[in-house]
Amino acid sequence: MLRLELMEELKIPVEAPKLKPDVIVNCSSIKDVEHIPVHHGNEDAYLGDFFKVSGEIDDSVLIEGDLRKVKRIGEGMSQGSIEIHGDVGMHLAKDMSGGKVFVDGNVSDWMASGMSGGIIRVNGSVGNFACASYWGEKGGMSGGVVFINGSAGADLGRRMRRGIVFVSGSVGKFVGVDVIAGTIFVMGEAAEGIGAGMKRGSIVLYRQAGLLPSFLYSGEFKPYSMLLYSRYLGDLFQLELPLEFESGYFRRYMGDFLSLGKGEILVWSH
Amino acid sequence: MNSMLSVLEDTFAEAFKMYGTRLVITAVNEQWAMHAAKCITGFATSVIGCGCEAGIEGEVERTLDGRFGISVLIFSMSKESLEKQLLNRIGQCVLTCPTASCFNGLDSEDKLLVGKKLRYFGDGFQMSKVIGGRRFWRIPVMEGEAVIEEGYGVTESVGGGNILILADSVEHALYASERAVSSAKCINGVILPFPGGVVRSGSKVGSKYKFLHASTNTAFVPQLRAHTSGSLPSGVRSVMEIVFDGLSLVAVKDAMRLAIEAAAESEGVLKISAGNYGGNLGKYKIYLREVMEVGNHA
Numbered sequence: 131m132l133r134l135e136l137m138e139e140l141k142i143p144v145e146a147p148k149l150k151p152d153v154i155v156n157c158s159s160i161k162d163v164e165h166i167p168v169h170h171g172n173e174d175a176y177l178g179d180f181f182k183v184s185g186e187i188d189d190s191v192l193i194e195g196d197l198r199k200v201k202r203i204g205e206g207m208s209q210g211s212i213e214i215h216g217d218v219g220m221h222l223a224k225d226m227s228g229g230k231v232f233v234d235g236n237v238s239d240w241m242a243s244g245m246s247g248g249i250i251r252v253n254g255s256v257g258n259f260a261c262a263s264y265w266g267e268k269g270g271m272s273g274g275v276v277f278i279n280g281s282a283g284a285d286l287g288r289r290m291r292r293g294i295v296f297v298s299g300s301v302g303k304f305v306g307v308d309v310i311a312g313t314i315f316v317m318g319e320a321a322e323g324i325g326a327g328m329k330r331g332s333i334v335l336y337r338q339a340g341l342l343p344s345f346l347y348s349g350e351f352k353p354y355s356m357l358l359y360s361r362y363l364g365d366l367f368q369l370e371l372p373l374e375f376e377s378g379y380f381r382r383y384m385g386d387f388l389s390l391g392k393g394e395i396l397v398w399s400h
Numbered sequence: 401m402n403s404m405l406s407v408l409e410d411t412f413a414e415a416f417k418m419y420g421t422r423l424v425i426t427a428v429n430e431q432w433a434m435h436a437a438k439c440i441t442g443f444a445t446s447v448i449g450c451g452c453e454a455g456i457e458g459e460v461e462r463t464l465d466g467r468f469g470i471s472v473l474i475f476s477m478s479k480e481s482l483e484k485q486l487l488n489r490i491g492q493c494v495l496t497c498p499t500a501s502c503f504n505g506l507d508s509e510d511k512l513l514v515g516k517k518l519r520y521f522g523d524g525f526q527m528s529k530v531i532g533g534r535r536f537w538r539i540p541v542m543e544g545e546a547v548i549e550e551g552y553g554v555t556e557s558v559g560g561g562n563i564l565i566l567a568d569s570v571e572h573a574l575y576a577s578e579r580a581v582s583s584a585k586c587i588n589g590v591i592l593p594f595p596g597g598v599v600r601s602g603s604k605v606g607s608k609y610k611f612l613h614a615s616t617n618t619a620f621v622p623q624l625r626a627h628t629s630g631s632l633p634s635g636v637r638s639v640m641e642i643v644f645d646g647l648s649l650v651a652v653k654d655a656m657r658l659a660i661e662a663a664a665e666s667e668g669v670l671k672i673s674a675g676n677y678g679g680n681l682g683k684y685k686i687y688l689r690e691v692m693e694v695g696n697h698a
Contacts, residue, residue: 273530292530313529330527351544354501355529355536358463358547362531394527 131165133185134177136195136216143219144180145169147202151210151229163187189229195216198238207248220257226274239283240264245293246273250367253366255280258302261295262288271295271312277367284321287314290331293395296363305377306333309393313359328386328393335397336375345385350399352379374398406686407672413562413656414509414676415684418447419482420475420557421512422505422648424460425494426467434596436500437470439493444474445594448538448614452476452485453645455591464503464636465547465594471505473591475559475645483512491518494548495539506647508553515550548622560687561644561652564602564620564662566636572668573638574598579666580642581658587658589651590644602641604655605677617675633671641675649684657691 132154146168164178177183180200185192189210193203203223204212208228217235225244232251241259242250243264246349256278262285262312263270270289277296284302287295291310300318307323309331320339334356360376363369380396406693425440429431444454463469464589474489476482494502495518504511519526521539527538528550535550565580566571573622581597584590592598607615619628620639632639642659646652672688679685 172543267696294531308413332527332529353545354465354547355538355545357467358531358536361464361466392527393527395676 131192132183132187134181134183134191134193136193136197136200137180137182139196140180143199143201145153145201146173146177146254147205147224149177149191149193149200149202150204150207151191152207154187155210156191157187157234159186160187166315178216187386197235204229207231216233218308223248226250236280242271242274242276245271245276248274249366250274250276250294251279252277253279255299256282256286258283259285259288261286261290263290263291263295269310270308275363275366277363277369281318287312288315294359294363296367296369306331306393308389317360325386325393325395327389329390330392332393334380335395335396338360338381338397340384341395344388345395346385346387348384348394350379350381353396354376356380381399404661404692405689406659407664407669408692409671410671410687410689411674412676412679412685412687413560413598414645414679414682415558415560415562415649415652415686416477416682418453418475418477418557418559418645419554420473420506420559420645421482421486421552421554422457422471422473423486423490424463424471424503424505426441426460426465426469426501426503426599427497428467428499430468430686432497433470436497436502437438437493439497440489441593441605442493445599447477447559451481452590453593453643454488454489455645456595457588457591458585460505461619465501467501469503473645474558474645475591475593479510479512479554482554483514486512486514487517490514490548491521495521495541495546498543503536503549504552506553506555508555510554511517511551512554513551515548515552516546522565529661534567555647557645557647558652558684559598559645560650560682561646561656562602562675563642563656563659563683563688564675565640565642565669566620566633566671567638567640567666568635568668568670569586572640572666573640576663576666576669577640577642579662583658583662584642584644584655587646587651587655588657589647591646592642592655593645594641594643597624597642598660599641599643602639602675605681618637620673620675633641636670649686653686653691656686656688660688660692 166177201219202221204223211230220238227247236254237256241260261271281299290312295314303321304323309328319338379399383395441454457471460469522539539546577598602617603614
């Protein structure tokens with residue numbers, strides 16, 4: 131495993147889109163890794179200017195330090211793993227298509243935007259627009275699995291069209307806005323605007339929340355598919371859903387009727 | 401081994417190329433999973449009369465949804481006919497069965513997208529979910545929700561492996577067959593599609609009637625000795641056949657070996673033979689002695 135340690139606190143942001151296993155596995159020496167280009171503010175720089183690099187080169191990377199001003203780590207990654215110990219900056223795992231990212235800390239905005247595959251686990255909270263499409267872009271997250279073991283900000287999963295997002299804490303406003311398909315779980319509180327404009331897809335809530343009037347109550351039932359999620363996420367993240375949740379009844383609200391109206395908000399029925 | 405060789409006829413079973421799949425059926429408990437499994441494998445003894453051959457393979461230890469699961473194998477002569485059978489059988493036997501879900505149990509690139517067609521039962525209210533790279537259909541039904549996987553793996557398989565147990569009485573033939581079935585069922589990837597795994601009415605190709613393609617296997621019918629070439633040893637008063645369908649030739653051979661071992665040790669068994677058509681029809685010739693030798697060397 132390759133180890134990167136931030137040498138000193140950053141005042142100006144560093145953008146490191148090439149800090150990913152796809153690039154690192156092609157490096158033949160530690161020196162090559164240190165020469166991976168980054169942007170420091172409006173200047174070109176190298177990874178080695180900010181990080182102490184050690185360990186063996188393979189497809190797994192450990193990054194340590196206060197990375198709040200380091201952006202775009204793992205951008206477009208398709209293989210290997212990145213493990214981050216510490217808080218990390220914006221655009222983490224943007225356009226990720228494969229591999230694994232593990233963060234033991236908090237993540238800033240725009241995490242996993244445009245994600246199409248791979249697995250992310252955050253032991254902490256994430257900012258706004260996680261798993262969301264960028265402004266002006268038609269499609270959001272189109273695959274992969276994200277587990278946020280904390281809370282998420284606003285616009286989580288905006289315009290999502292496939293994939294699974296699980297949040298163990300609460301979420302900000304407009305979770306799942308304009309969703310086309312995919313599934314978002316929220317075990318904590320969800321702020322207003324849930325699923326606004328959604329066409330299809332599922333938002334699963336453990337607690338009742340205030341819903342938009344364009345969502346209509348559609349009955350109570352037992353979705354066996356919840357068992358599939360429970361086993362799958364359990365295996366992937368050693369996550370245990372409450373038994374009554376995975377095999378219980380759910381109130382179903384369909385909407386958004388201002389859009390196609392075939393989306394669903396499932397609320398666990400106490 | 402020597403005593404076994406003495407009852408083992410030096411002949412071969414003629415088996416055919418088929419296409420097979422494995423389904424895993426889960427439900428709220430064993431009872432309902434078994435209702436669906438029995439239903440989907442019902443009337444599926446011979447591809448000639450039933451369109452497919454099917455059977456229950458066994459209990460599944462770990463299922464996708466964590467509920468009680470049973471795996472079933474279904475075989476047919478072509479991928480097209482197998483798809484048709486799956487469509488009908490999953491549609492009529494699993495979709496209809498309370499609390500039951502149906503999942504693919506065969507890892508294969510080649511898939512029959514049966515769930516893709518069954519989803520239309522949802523009349524536009526069905527929902528697709530991709531979990532772990534596999535697509536499932538949530539079909540709304542009166543009970544609540546039916547979960548059916550979209551694709552089912554299909555693989556070239558072997559059908560029609562068989563042994564014939566020649567015994568001195570019906571009771572001994574049946575007892576030996578029961579032992580053979582019980583042993584053969586230990587092999588994964590194999591089913592014995594006939595009632596209790598045993599056929600009493602083995603057939604030969606053709607008949608004296610133009611409209612009939614298969615008729616009773618006269619050479620092994622004990623009371624027709626006067627009209628046949630006399631291949632049945634004296635003292636044989638009853639013959640039972642066990643047919644093996646498997647996802648691989650190795651699995652079929654393993655099952656046959658266990659079945660022969662169990663039957664040969666049974667009281668009253670005078671000979672163990674196999675059904676073939678002179679080697680002209682089937683792709684596979686499974687020589688009984690070769691099967692036993694492989695088993696002995698293993």
